[in-house]
Amino acid sequence: MNRADGRKFNELREVSITTDFIKFAEGSVLIRCGDTVVLCNASVEDRVPPHVKPGCGWVTAEYSMLPRANRQRSRRDVDKLKLSGRSAEIQRLIGRSLRAAIDMELLGERTITIDCDVLQGDGGTRTASVTGGFIAMALACRRLVEEGWLGRTPIKHYVAGISAGIVDDEALLDLQYSEDSRAQVDLNCVMNELGEIIELQGTGEGRAFTAREQQELLELCAKGNRELIRKEKEILGDLFR
Numbered sequence: 598m599n600r601a602d603g604r605k606f607n608e609l610r611e612v613s614i615t616t617d618f619i620k621f622a623e624g625s626v627l628i629r630c631g632d633t634v635v636l637c638n639a640s641v642e643d644r645v646p647p648h649v650k651p652g653c654g655w656v657t658a659e660y661s662m663l664p665r666a667n668r669q670r671s672r673r674d675v676d677k678l679k680l681s682g683r684s685a686e687i688q689r690l691i692g693r694s695l696r697a698a699i700d701m702e703l704l705g706e707r708t709i710t711i712d713c714d715v716l717q718g719d720g721g722t723r724t725a726s727v728t729g730g731f732i733a734m735a736l737a738c739r740r741l742v743e744e745g746w747l748g749r750t751p752i753k754h755y756v757a758g759i760s761a762g763i764v765d766d767e768a769l770l771d772l773q774y775s776e777d778s779r780a781q782v783d784l785n786c787v788m789n790e791l792g793e794i795i796e797l798q799g800t801g802e803g804r805a806f807t808a809r810e811q812q813e814l815l816e817l818c819a820k821g822n823r824e825l826i827r828k829e830k831e832i833l834g835d836l837f838r
Contacts, residue, residue: 598767601775602631609759609771609821610721614729614832616736623709624736628729631773632719637729638712639737645706654704654751656734658691660684660726662715687723688713690796694727694756694787695734697795703751707741709734720760720777727758727787728825735833754789757825758796761786761817763810770817782806786818790826 604610610631619625624639645655661684664670674680691713699709711734713726734752741747762772763782772780781803787796799811 598765598769600769602773604771606767607770607817607820609824610773612825612828614732614828616732616832622733622737623740624733624738626729626733626736628725628732630721630725630771632717633721633725633773634715634717635722635725635729636712636714636716637726637733638714639730639733640710640712641737641741642708642710643706645708649701649706652706653701654699654707654709655701656692656696656699656704656709656711658688658695658711658713658726658730660688660691660713660715660723662718662722666715666718687726690723690785690787690798691726691730694758694796695730697787697789698731698752698754698756699734699738700751700753703747703749704738705747709737718774720772720774724758724760724785724787727756728829731756732829732832735829739833754791755826755829756787756789756795757822757829758785758787759818759821759825760784761814761821763806763814768810768813768817770821779803782810782814784811784814784818786815786822788819788822792819792823
């Protein structure tokens, strides 16, 4: 099929990543994936939730969309006096994904909170938040090392996320909204630099799908995540110093 933006079936949208976008955050990234734009800020606090084992740290995430991030204005969660189910599910995914990248004992009794705010949504906001959130977290950890709070970074893996889906019975990588809104199957995948799966969410939205089709989508996601992790390495340089 011919994609609206002319991409090949296995091609990512153009990705742009700006670091240190916000002055005050310990780590800050503005990530653009096509027309999807997400601001990811990492904040460090010297405390942990009660459930965390003594001597260990914690990573958590919050996710929200600005009212005009989409084609029609949406109400803010605070206006509804509760977090939407979608936002709650996505921020849990982001938190799980980023915790897989960090050694909590090396982090010590600190909490890193990743705030992911969608400025503009055109599909793939949750996976863009994972990728941008990881870079913001890694920058925050680097700052802890540079300021002498940590002897070395607690980051143990690179992490990136991407989506793929089946549209008109064809497997496509990195769906934009015009494709995502009519996808028969949608799959989100988070991986580390070893190609290991951290999170996999597959949904038959228009029809059921086969194990063969899932494998085809997974292979597309693996390609996309490899490319995103290469970009992360270009930005972060010697991450594990």
